[in-house]
Amino acid sequence: MSMLKEKFAQLRQQQKTALIPFITAGDPLPEITVDLMQDLVAAGADIIELGIPFSDPMADGPVIQRASERALEYHVSLRDVLEMVSRFRQMDRETPVVLMGYLNPIEIMGYQNFAEQAAEAGVDGALVVDLPPEEGQEFQQILQQHGLDQIYLVAPTSTAARIERICDLSGGFVYYVSVKGVTGASHLDIESLDEKLKQIRENTDLPVGVGFGIKDAETAAAVSQVSDAVVVGSALVSRVEALADQPEKIGAALRETLSDMRQAMDNAVHK
Amino acid sequence: MVTTTEKMIGNYPDERGHFGPYGGLFVSETLMDPLDELREAYQRFMQDEAFLKELDEDLKHYVGRPSPIYHAKRWSEELNGAQIYLKREDLNHTGAHKVNNTVGQALLARHMGKTRIIAETGAGQHGVASATVAARLGLECVVYMGAVDIARQEANVYRMRLLGAEVRSVESGSKTLKDALNEAMRDWVTNVDNTFYIIGTVAGPHPYPAMVRDFQAVIGREARRQMPEQAGRQPDALVACVGGGSNAIGLFYPYLDDREVAIYGVEAAGSGLDSGQHAAPLCAGKPGVLHGNRTYLMEDKDGQIIETHSVSAGLDYPGVGPEHAWLKDTGRANYVAVTDQEALAAFHDLTRIEGIIPALESSHALAYAAKLAQTMRRDQIVLVNLSGRGDKDMHTVAAQEGLKI
Numbered sequence: 280m281s282m283l284k285e286k287f288a289q290l291r292q293q294q295k296t297a298l299i300p301f302i303t304a305g306d307p308l309p310e311i312t313v314d315l316m317q318d319l320v321a322a323g324a325d326i327i328e329l330g331i332p333f334s335d336p337m338a339d340g341p342v343i344q345r346a347s348e349r350a351l352e353y354h355v356s357l358r359d360v361l362e363m364v365s366r367f368r369q370m371d372r373e374t375p376v377v378l379m380g381y382l383n384p385i386e387i388m389g390y391q392n393f394a395e396q397a398a399e400a401g402v403d404g405a406l407v408v409d410l411p412p413e414e415g416q417e418f419q420q421i422l423q424q425h426g427l428d429q430i431y432l433v434a435p436t437s438t439a440a441r442i443e444r445i446c447d448l449s450g451g452f453v454y455y456v457s458v459k460g461v462t463g464a465s466h467l468d469i470e471s472l473d474e475k476l477k478q479i480r481e482n483t484d485l486p487v488g489v490g491f492g493i494k495d496a497e498t499a500a501a502v503s504q505v506s507d508a509v510v511v512g513s514a515l516v517s518r519v520e521a522l523a524d525q526p527e528k529i530g531a532a533l534r535e536t537l538s539d540m541r542q543a544m545d546n547a548v549h550k
Numbered sequence: 551m552v553t554t555t556e557k558m559i560g561n562y563p564d565e566r567g568h569f570g571p572y573g574g575l576f577v578s579e580t581l582m583d584p585l586d587e588l589r590e591a592y593q594r595f596m597q598d599e600a601f602l603k604e605l606d607e608d609l610k611h612y613v614g615r616p617s618p619i620y621h622a623k624r625w626s627e628e629l630n631g632a633q634i635y636l637k638r639e640d641l642n643h644t645g646a647h648k649v650n651n652t653v654g655q656a657l658l659a660r661h662m663g664k665t666r667i668i669a670e671t672g673a674g675q676h677g678v679a680s681a682t683v684a685a686r687l688g689l690e691c692v693v694y695m696g697a698v699d700i701a702r703q704e705a706n707v708y709r710m711r712l713l714g715a716e717v718r719s720v721e722s723g724s725k726t727l728k729d730a731l732n733e734a735m736r737d738w739v740t741n742v743d744n745t746f747y748i749i750g751t752v753a754g755p756h757p758y759p760a761m762v763r764d765f766q767a768v769i770g771r772e773a774r775r776q777m778p779e780q781a782g783r784q785p786d787a788l789v790a791c792v793g794g795g796s797n798a799i800g801l802f803y804p805y806l807d808d809r810e811v812a813i814y815g816v817e818a819a820g821s822g823l824d825s826g827q828h829a830a831p832l833c834a835g836k837p838g839v840l841h842g843n844r845t846y847l848m849e850d851k852d853g854q855i856i857e858t859h860s861v862s863a864g865l866d867y868p869g870v871g872p873e874h875a876w877l878k879d880t881g882r883a884n885y886v887a888v889t890d891q892e893a894l895a896a897f898h899d900l901t902r903i904e905g906i907i908p909a910l911e912s913s914h915a916l917a918y919a920a921k922l923a924q925t926m927r928r929d930q931i932v933l934v935n936l937s938g939r940g941d942k943d944m945h946t947v948a949a950q951e952g953l954k955i
Contacts, residue, residue, distance in 0.1 A: 334854040335728060335840060337735045338578040344722055356852035382576060382839045387853035409576045409839065413566060434580035436742065441582065459580060460740040 282375040282403045283428055283451035286325060287486045287507065296503035298323055298541055299488060300533070301379065301512035303330035303346035304363055305355030307523040311530075313366045315519075318530040320374050323541030327367075328406070328510060331360050331380030338408045340463035342513040345520060357384045357393070361400040368401030375403040377430060377451070382410050390418050394425040404428035404451045412448050419448065433479055435459050446483035452508060453485050458492045463513030467492040473505045496543035503544040511540060558806040558882065562873065567756020567843075570879060572872035575755045577842045581735075584742045589757040591662050596764065601661065608653045609768060612686070613643045615650075616772040619780055619933070625903045625920075632926035634919055635781060636906070636936040637773050637801060646909065646938030647769060647797040648679040652748055654765035656683035659746035666690040666745045670734040672699055672727035672793070673864035673911065674706025675938055676750030681715035691715040694733040696726040699863050706942055724857040727793075727867045731841055751794025752871030755842030759871050766800025773933060774804050785933035787812040787922060791914040792832065792885065793865035795874045797937035806882060815874060816918040818860035819887035829858035831870050832878050832885040845872040861890035861946065862910035864938075892917040894950060897940065909938035910946065 290297050300319045304312050316327055332350035336343060357380075364376050378397065385393050385407065397405065404427055410418060412431060419429045428451030433442055436459065446453060455476065457467050472489065479487050489502050490510030499509050518532045567573045575585065595601040609615040618641065622634045639647040652669075659667060667684045669691070671677030677693040684691035693710055697719045700707050710717050723729040731754075738747040752759045752766070777784050788805060790798035792815040805811045820828035828834065831846040838847040840855060848856050848868035860866045877883035888896075893910060896917035901907045908916060912935070919934045926932070940947070948955045 332854075334723065334856075335732055337732050337841070338580075338739065340736070341722070348722075351854060354852070358852075383847075383849065383855070384853035386839055387849065387851070408578050409842070411575060411577065411579060411582055413582075414574050414576055432579040434578070434582075436580050436583040438583055441579075445579070456578075456580060459742060461736045 281426065281428055281451065283326065286375050287452065290325060296506060296544055297325040297486070297488065297508035298537070298544060299326045299328050299508050299510045300324050300515055300537055301328040301330060301510060302515060302519065303332055303343065303350055304360040305332055305350030305353055306346040306516070306519055307349045308526050309350070309353050309355050309359060311526055312363045315530055315533060316367045317370065318534050319537060320371060322534040322537035324374065324537060326375045326377060326508070328377045328379050329360065329364065331357055331378055331384055333381040333384060336381060338461055340461040340513060342463045342517050342520065346516045349523060357388055361396050361402070364402050365400035376401065377404040377406060378402055379406045379408065382407050390421045394421045394427060398425040398427055402427060404430050406430040406432070406454060408432070412445055430454050432456050435475065439478070442479055443482050446479065446485065449483070449485055451485070453479060453483060453487045454510070455479060455487055455489050456491045457489050460491065462491050467498060467502070469501050469505065472502065476505055496539040499540040500543035500547040504547055509544065511537070559803065562876065563756065563760050567760065569873045569876035571837070572845050572875040573756060573759055573843050575842065576839050576844065577755045578739065580739050580742070581755070585755055585757070592658060592757055592761050595658055595661055601657065605654055605657055608657065609650065613649050613653060614641065615768065616776070617641050619773065619776045621781070622904050625900065626923065628903060629920055629923050631923035631928065632786065632930040632932045633928070634923055635785065635931060635933045637769060637933060639769060639797065639935060639937045640906070640908065640912070640939035644675070644679050644682050645941060646675040646679070647766060647800060648676045648750060649682065650768055650800065651750065651762050651765040651796060652676070652679040652683045655746070655748040656687055656689065659689065659748070660687055662746065664744060664746035666741065667748055668692045668694070668734050668737050668745055669748045669750060670694045670727065670730035671750065672730070672866055673862065674699070674703040674710070674942060675864060677715070677717070678706050678709050678713070680748050681710040681713035684715060685713045692737065693717050694720050694730040694737070696720045696724070696730050698725040699727065702946060703863055703942060704945070728855065751796040752799050752873060753794045753841055753843060753845065753869055759843065759873055762796050763799045763803055763873060766796050767803045769797065769800035769935065770802060770804035773801060777933065781931055783931070784808060784811060785931040786926065787814060787932045789814045789816060789915045789919040789922065789932060790935035791816045791865060791911050791937060792870060792874060793818070793829070793867045793911065794869070795871040797935050799871060799873055801935040802877070802883060813877070813883040814918060814922065815883055815885045816914045817885060817887040818862060818865035818914055819889045820859040822889055823887055827859040828887065829860040829865050829867060830887040831868060832874060833887045837875065840869050843872045845869050845875045846878070861893065862914065864909070864911040865914065886918055888914050888917040894947070896920060897947065906936070907940035908936055909940050910943045912937045
């Protein structure tokens with residue numbers, strides 16, 4: 280059983296919704312990323328989504344884009360990111376790690392090479408934002424051969440036919456992009472979210488996570504009542520940004536924000 | 551690899567936008583359905599006689615087509631080689647080939663019921679061409695432009711504002727064309743319900759590379775008709791500059807199956823290919839994925855896109871249309887590069903010898919055409935796409951000479 284599957288099974292038993300924080304690897308300093316990952320786990324993270332820095336993050340809003348820029352000042356490469364996961368794995372064998380990024384750094388490393396090294400480092404899944412199912416078959420096969428899950432996005436604009444197809448192909452969980460827009464956008468509407476999630480669940484038994492636009496503990500709690508996982512990115516990364524020149528304070532800040540969310544989610548009456 | 555006899559026109563791209571291994575659809579899920587809708591509308595309207603008639607009328611009466619072909623006799627004489635002919639896209643309304651595409655896409659936008667147009671621009675020509683058609687059709691228009699480009703193309707920024715467009719300065723990344731494209735994509739993904747994104751070149755996700763090519767192919771179709779009338783035969787070689795590559799593919803495409811016609815795309819070598827300061831992905835880059843398609847890119851060993859350099863803002867782009875990548879690999883077209891200095895020299899030559907001030911982008915094509923012509927016989931013909939006029943470049947050229955105007 281994949282670690283992601285195992286984690287979700289465990290959470291289902293405990294009637295808990297997964298909390299998935301996102302940070303960009305290497306932001307603001309490559310040497311503190313592994314510590315920050317551990318801080319996130321201490322504050323209640325069930326799974327960690329680690330961003331691979333990219334020069335042209337088209338699907339991201341300004342907050343996460345600037346995180347990439349900060350990491351790239353230190354030339355943080357995909358190899359460096361895998362190295363960070365590997366160090367994290369030596370200390371934490373239970374928290375699944377999903378890499379999120381864009382195709383080009385993976386393509387230049389080579390699919391096979393990437394899958395081998397990612398599996399060896401202890402990565403559990405990959406979400407490649409600009410690789411839709413139409414173009415992703417070869418990559419997916421290679422990931423599967425190495426026991427890695429490929430996570431696909433479903434968007435508000437996805438048609439019924441696309442949702443069905445994406446659900447068929449997804450591994451680990453299905454990631455629903457809750458707003459039309461880039462990461463960090465606002466206007467999340469819980470009612471229409473609930474409807475869309477029901478539509479997705481008609482097509483799959485996989486857990487469904489929700490991301491893009493979860494800004495605070497209140498939204499996280501509301502979303503946790505209709506979803507299996509809550510992904511929080513820009514809300515955390517903007518705290519990293521605010522403390523970029525006092526890196527020693529970032530861990531505590533992330534712990535604070537994330538544990539507020541954890542608490543709010545756990546206190547919310549469950550579905 | 552394509553055999554030399556395989557028919558190329560009409561066979562590429564495939565249904566999902568692939569030119570061999572290049573092209574395709576590499577975007578986030580939110581854009582998949584809108585791109586599907588666009589492809590469907592585009593395919594439907596390109597079969598629709600009323601739509602095509604409207605497009606033809608616009609190209610004739612608004613753009614001023616057909617653009618003439620001009621025999622640059624004095625320059626050819628001076629070079630003492632092949633005869634150089636110029637396809638005068640510089641005489642189009644708004645001063646470049648860009649308007650051929652924006653007229654088509656804006657018409658499509660209106661037929662699809664979209665009320666808002668967005669565009670990215672480098673030199674500002676595509677932004678001006680988009681703002682122009684938006685003004686004419688009464689559509690809201692937002693143009694994304696890198697802060698660096700805004701500084702070096704002030705006149706075009708002012709033109710866009712006069713035309714009623716909002717020009718948004720892009721401060722991220724290298725603050726040039728690629729970042730403007732990122733920002734336009736972000737706008738589109740957010741406002742996809744009422745917004746039509748007019749991409750200005752033959753790059754981006756399917757169907758853009760094919761659609762922009764088809765709107766620009768009017769250049770080559772006209773040339774193929776005009777050359778026999780004017781010169782008694784088709785040219786021996788075609789030359790066009792390649793940034794994203796829309797003017798080049800516009801000229802090349804109708805000639806792809808005329809195997810006796812040699813094809814040359816000219817990239818910007820900036821300070822020289824060896825200097826690393828250039829914008830020549832086909833000559834010095836490698837394949838990767840950016841802006842929705844697989845193509846040749848300027849990238850570092852980690853797959854990060856690197857900054858480009860060219861004296862001409864319109865060529866300052868780290869990628870290139872996927873069809874050019876395919877034409878390179880199949881050997882059907884040759885891709886070469888000329889430096890800033892060579893392009894500037896050609897700029898001055900054409901201006902002084904023929905009384906035509908070319909755009910700095912087009913000057914790259916002229917510079918290579920001059921070199922090529924000198925290796926050919928006097929009874930041979932080189933047809934150059936003079937893709938735009940140089941009015942917008944006065945400041946840049948003056949600055950090269952230490953003048954401020």
